[in-house]
Each structure stands twice: as C-alpha cells, then as structure tokens.
Amino acid sequence: MLGLLIRRLALGIVTILLVSVIIFAGVEILPGDACTAFLEREAQGKLLENCRSDLGLNRSATERYFDWASAAIQGDFGVSAGSKKSIATLVGDRLKNTLLLAVCAMAAGIPLALMLGIVSGLWRDKPADLVISTLTIFAMTIPEFVTATLLILVFSVWLGWVPGIVLTSANAPVSEFFPEILLPMTVLALVMIAHILRTVRSSVIETLSSDYAQMATLKGVPYWRMVFRHVLPNALLPTINVIALTIAWLLGGVVVIETVFNYPGLGRMMIDSISDRDLPVTQAIALIISSVYVCVNLLADLLSLVANPRLRTAQLQ
Amino acid sequence: MQSDLLEVTSRTDDSSAAVEPLLQIEDLSIGFDAKSGDTLAVLRNVNLSVHAGDAIGLVGESGSGKSTLALALMGYLKRGLRVLNGATWFDENNLFALTRQQLEPIRGGRIALIPQNSGQSLTPSQRIGVQLEEALQLHTALKPGQYQDRIVELLAQVRLPDPGKLVARYPHELSGGQQQRVAIAMALAGDPEVLLLDEPTTGLDVTTQAHILTLLREISQQSDMAMVYVSHDLGAIAQVCNQVAVMYAGEIMLQGDVKQVLREPLHPYARGLLASIPRLRSEALPQALDGRPPAPGEVSNECSFADRCVLADTACRSQRPELMSLPSGERVRCHYHHRADAIPVTVESIQGARKEVASLTPVVSLDNLGITYHRSGLLKQLLGLEDQNTPTVQAITLALQSGETLGLVGESGSGKSTILKSVAGLLPPFEGQMLWRDNERLPETIKQRSSKQLRKIQIIFQNPDESLNPRQTIGEILAQPLKLYFGLSGQELERRSIELLERVRLGSHYISRYPAQLSGGEKQRVAIARAFAAEPDLVLCDEVTSALDVSVQAAVLHLLDDLKRESKTTYIFVSHDLAVVRSLSDRVAVLYQGRLCEFGPAAAVYATPSHPYTEVLLDAVLEPDPDSKPLLMTDDVVELSPPAAGCPFQRRCPQSLGQQCNRETPPWHELDGGHFIRCHLDISKNRRGMSKLPTVELP
Known part of the structure; x- marks a missing residue:
C-alpha cells in the first residue's frame, strides 16, 4: 500500500x-x-x-x-510582463476566486448528481427517470455559453432576481461575491451534474442486474436494505474517478464561463494574458491548472483504492 | 382439456400418497413479449412436486428453461419474463401472487438458493462474515451476540479451514471452491426446508467439484431438507439426486428415479443425451445428436423434440404429447416411449481407424520450453536484478507426430493454454525452442514467422462469440485466410468459402449471415472452418468444446475427427474435461502447475494412471452413473504459483515422500512403449511383474 x-x-x-x-x-x-x-x-x-x-x-x-x-x-512565478507586478500575488486572488466558484458548484452539484443518478437508476424507464435523463441530455449537449446566456436572460433580465454579470473586483473578500456568483455557479454545476449523473445511473442499473444483487433478493434481503448495503457501495465506486475528471474539467473549463460572466477568476486572467501576450502569466496559469488536474486525479485514484476492497487487498498481497 | 384431466389425476395421486408436497409447480408457463409483439414461452406447462427429503435433479441443455424453473420455485422472474399460466404453491400461497415483502421471509429462510457463480453472487464490497450475519439476522431468532459462534459453526460445516479468520475476508480473497462453500453456508444459515442449487459446481475444477458434491450429498443425507439441483451435467446430478427431471425446450420431457433415467431412460432425447456424453472408460467418440433445440415460440402444437428424433412420425409433428404417468412411477412426454429403448445410450463400436496413427515424422517439437507471465518491473530491470518468480510453464519437451492428436489435460492454471499460445507465436517463451518438421527453427513471435509458417499453424479458441468478429459476415470471416494465404478473390474465393462451409456441415446459405444469427455449435464450426481455410498442418484447439452443450459437443468432436482424417492434420487438443480428451486423443500429456507429470498413449495413461496427480484427476471425474462415486484423494487447495524446487505436485500429493519430492526435480521413467512418468515414487511396485525402469530422457 x-x-x-x-x-x-x-x-x-x-x-x-x-x-x-x-x-x-x-x-x-x-x-x-x-x-x-x-x-x-x-x-x-x-x-x-x-x-x-x-x-x-x-x-x-x-x-x-x-x-x-x-x-x-517555491511559489514564485516571476513578474508579469504587462503590469510588472508579482505573478504570485496576481494569480493568488484569481485562484481563490476560481476555487470559490468551483467549490460552490461542486457543493451543489455532486450531491444533487448522486441523488438524481441513483433515483433514475433505481426507477429505470419510469417517468422520473425519463424526465431526469432527458434533461441530462440537454444539459450535456447545449454548450455552456448558450446555457449561461439563457440563464442571464431569464433570471437577470426578465425576472431580475440575480445580477447577470460579476462586477466585484478580484481582490474583494469572499462574501462580496454573493449573490453574483449564483448564475456562473449554476451553469458550471449543470454540466457537471449531467456527466456525473449519467455515470451513476448506468452504474446503478448495472449493479442492480448483477448476480449479487439478484442473490441478495433471493436471500430475502428487503429492497432498501439491498439498495443501501449491496448495490450502492459497489455502484458508487466507479463514480469517484468520474467526479475527479469532472472537477478537473471544472477548473480548466471555467475559462468560458468566467468570460461570459466577467468573473474575476483564473480562467479570465488566462484569456487576458494570452490576448496581452503576457507570456509569464500564461505559463504560470497553465502550470497551475495542470497541477490541479494531476492532483485531483491522484486523489481520486487513492480514494478509490481505499474504498474498493478488491483493489486495496490485491495490492497488499 | 387433456391437461386439465392430467392435473386432476396428479392431484389425486398426491392425496393418496397422503404426503403433501412442500413446494409444487402447477401447469406453469413463463414467457416474454418479443419485439414482434408475440409472447414467446420459455417454460411450458411444467408440473413438479417437491417433497421433504427429495433430491430432484433438473437437467437440460442451455435454453431448456431449467434455470428459469429453479428461480420460479422461489417466485422469482428475471427481468422481462412474466408468468403466462399456472402457479408455484408453497404453504397454500402462490409465490407469484405475493409481494416482495411477503416473499422476504420465505426467500433465504424457508427456500434457499445456492447460485451458479458464487464469485459473482457474493457482494464484493462486504466481508464474508457480514454477508453470513445478514442471513442469520434476517432468518433466524438468534441474538446478535450469538451470530459469531453460529457463523463459525456454519463455515466449519462446509469444511472451510480456519473459519475464525475467514469471516474477515472479502469474497475476492477466496478461491472458487471456497466461495462456493461460503454460498452453501449462507444458504444453510436460514435452515431452509427447500434448497435450490443452480449449477453449483459449473466452472470449478474437477477435484474441487468432487469435493463440493460430496459435501452436498452429505448435507442432503443428514437432513430431510428437499433439494432441487439444476445442472447441465448428468454426472453431477448422479452424485447428489435420487430423482431426475429432464428438461428440453421449456418442457419436462421425462421424470423418474435417477437410476432408471441414467441407465434406461424412456425418452428419445434423454437417450440421445446420454449417448452424447464422452465417457472416461471409453475411447470411442460420443454419439452426436443432430440438429438443435427449437427457439422459444418455434414449436407449439407438436413434440418439441420431433425434428431431432429418430422415432418421430406425423403424429409427433401434429400433436404435442402430454406428460404421461407410467405405472413404474416415471413421467414421460413422448408418444412412443415404449419404443425408445431402440435408441442406444452408449457407444459400443470403437472407431479403430483413429488409433492407427501416423508416420513418425515430427510436425513440431518443443524443446525444454519455459514461459513466464512475470515481467520484472522497470526499477528491477534498471538495477539488473534477477526475477525471483518461478516461471508459469517450465521444461516442456514434447514431439508431435504428423497426424496425431495430442491431448493436454490439467486443472485451471496448469499452463495448457499458455503452451498453445507459445506454439501459436502469441506469447514468446523465455527459454527453450520450438522446431518445425526437419529441425527448422520456429521463430518465437508471429512477426518473425514466415507467411508459410503462420499458415501451417492455426488456432481455434474456446469461445466463438469472442473469436469471431460480430460485424463481419461468415463469408468475410472465411475470406480473410483465403485472401491472405492464397490470394483468392472473386468467384474462386466464394467457391472455396462454400466448400469450407460444407466441410464443416454448414450449408452455403450461411455465407451471408452474421455470427449473432448462429447457434453456439454453428459458430464453433465457422471458427473451425476458418482454421482449416489456411490448410494447416497443425491445429491448436483451446477448450474448443467447453462452451458448448454436450449434444453439440459430440457433433463438434466428430467433425474435428473427420477433418483430421481427411486432411492429415495434427492437433494439440487442450481441455479440462478428461473424458473429452480421451475420446479424441492418441497421446495425452498431463500437466500440473505448468510442468509435465505424465505423457503417453491415451489408452495407457487412462488405463493405468500412474502419476499420483493423474490418479487424483481421474478419480475426481464424475460419470453419469449413480453408482460411481468420485474418490477424493487430496484436498482441493488452489495453488497460486508452482513451488520453487522439486516436484510441482509436492504440496497436494497424497503419496509424497517428503524431502526428496520437495527438493529434487523428479526424473522421467519410461514404463512401457512411450509411456513416461515423472515421479520419485517407485511406480513399478504398484505394477505386476515390472522392475524399476531406468531413467530416460524424453524424446
């Protein structure tokens, strides 16, 4: 180990x-x-x-x-060619903002994705599943900038519930980002939910039809006990890696959403640095994003290793 | 009308016997709704009564509905199936009318199941102890404090070593035999009245299978628990059951006492089935049962076996026979059951020609072949460290004569398929060499071999579902070797493809079909045709009949034998089934842990088993004979890797000499003409008038 x-x-x-x-x-x-x-x-x-x-x-x-x-x-990325300021400080605030956006999207998205995925897997081909699966397809196929624009139109322009773009400055404290963060967070969460949900759904269906789920039924195990003890622990294992991939996508994929919503995060800074040809900054951000990518995947591998007795003990022997 | 009448009579029979059945299936039909809109039955008008103390075997080939019937005994239907007619009665209740909640105390409690594949039927994320505890919690009145003791008791009852430690293991940490024992313990946990066994030993090695069956027989003898044993294997059923019901195309064709059914059955199908089983004591090829069983919905108002039956006439094709109760107590579904004894159940005539092998020109010789799957890690390679693992296969020296069939036998993990892969060039050996004909060196990998060398060696795999490309038609599949090796095209290509199809007894109309449209036996014929398309000298058969039903297997064995004689091909025939190997092979090599134990003419190896491992293997084979019992010579431990030194069988050998066997590699002894044994034991002691023979080198 x-x-x-x-x-x-x-x-x-x-x-x-x-x-x-x-x-x-x-x-x-x-x-x-x-x-x-x-x-x-x-x-x-x-x-x-x-x-x-x-x-x-x-x-x-x-x-x-x-x-x-x-x-x-050592955390020193040099100075920006444009502003001559330390990249570390410039990036620091932006990284914090992006992480805030990602964490919010994850906190809302992952539990919802798991829940809906399990529901649509357990009630396969029933109305609940049909509705969830159809919406999932929409969430996956419509590009996020379209979803973003639509959400702005509905919730900001028509209903006026939340601000459509973010005007808070990059170095503002976390609390000031609410409620502006709600729309970008929702768009991010939507795509993420769709991906995770589909994996959870098919994994639940596959596990339900497994020999051991059938055996549990024939052993007289009550339905919900079977679902929670025999099906879900095995069905959710493969989703760990999908969640990790989605998180990694989230950190890289915020670029579009941050641009649409004018959100002062890492992604927009990357776009700005490229158009300004501020190469030291581009380099630094690329390195940070890829490091996060590697770390999250590493974490997911280790987590599924710990959670899956088959992998865990196979390595021990 | 007729079926109503029969039911009435069968009911009165039961009441006159004054013993109410525990579990009764009454005129049960189960089917599914096909895409075409028709409802197709997979089980048709089945009646079956299970009394306390019964041990009923349900035997049938794949698609006969035997598993559906077993699950129906628990009121369970696989997804997509529904009850068309009839009921399963248990305790005055129709199980199919109960809700899941009402079924919960019955399933696992009063009726328990031992599943086919325990490796997949135990929940992988739960420890053994937790799963057994769940059964106790659901179905017994024990208090939580008493669980632990009961679990250990159950595990000991199914002869699992060290039960105290076992409970903390996960299913994947156990061997196949151990998993099956855990499943048995779990079924016994609720102290059931009826025990259902769904192919409980299929997929296990012969020795493990013999152990499990002995255990099951003891359990059934010690209690008056009723058992229903589902299997395709008459040999296994003969060991455990006192009654047999033979299923065919969703119907019970014959039911009766096990001795009667296995010796002189009154149904043509049962007789054909018996004749198609290869026997250990017979070197004849088993009798093939031509044709294939009907698909669901294909037959309605006719005898479902009529198309394959030698007794069938117009009456059989126009009227479905009822399941008739005979005075002898048997039930049979055949218009002409009184004439069934005209069909032989054993094959007496030995096809002598097969044994006349062979010129003495070697086709291929393996010289001290060693193969390993271990790849030392990058770090070890960089540091130049030696790999400490013992190789998977070692010291294989064999010479194949032109036109002979060499059988390779051994349990799973014995290296049989590994050797085939090396000969085929798919897995390069790390030592030794292979020679082709007159000492032409055979390169190790496919890339290094010439086109001619590739053409001369062909391989047929176990599972045609995986070895045939599902997106290609049969014609395209056969065209590949013809184009590659002979450059055929156009009409010539088609003519040759059809010729090949006809050689494997398939019509020319198969050429435009896809593999999915063929039955298992037909697919394997295509795979055989593809191998013979290359006009090979050596065909490697890797468990080619293991995935097939026994009646289909017999036909494929006949085909292989015919093809060999027609084209003077040489076979290496790998199988775990000793009877199948016997029926086809001229010489046999017995492997254990990738090392040769015994080698010689088939008749000699099977007649006087001399290596302790060969003896263990042969004694564990199940014959479809209620009087033969497998002998358990040694425990069924699964060894993960061969020992570093000495005899490979040292750890399990019932006659081990201790130190000598553990340290020294045993020498080869030649017993008589070409029969070699690798063992330290003084084998001559066991033999009449034979002195100890000098150690010899294997040819």
Missing part, C-alpha cells in the same frame, strides 16, 4: 515536470517573447535589448527553464 502510494506520487510529480517542460517549450517556440509583446512597435534596438536583459531573456532556454521551474516550486 505504502509502496503504491509512493509510486503514484512519484508518477504525479513526473507528470507535472513533463507538463512544465511542454508549457515552457510551447511558449518558447512562439514567435516573439514577453519583451516584443510589451514594447510592441518600439521593440527594437537598445530598448529591446534592455528589456531582455532586465527580464533575463538573453540567457539560454535551458537555463531559463531551470530558473523558472525552481522558482515556481
């Missing part, structure tokens, strides 16, 4: 390192650099050279990679 843990951790670290190399190389291959972007038309002669030596761009790529990577490990 411990050996496995260490192996998984090591693998995670290797993955992040590889990703950092790819990100760095990707930015490196792009024509131009932070200085040409910042100086624009004045990017020539002495001015360009000064800028480059200020930012240390005249050293070799390998050298700069190691400087960047080792500083990044």
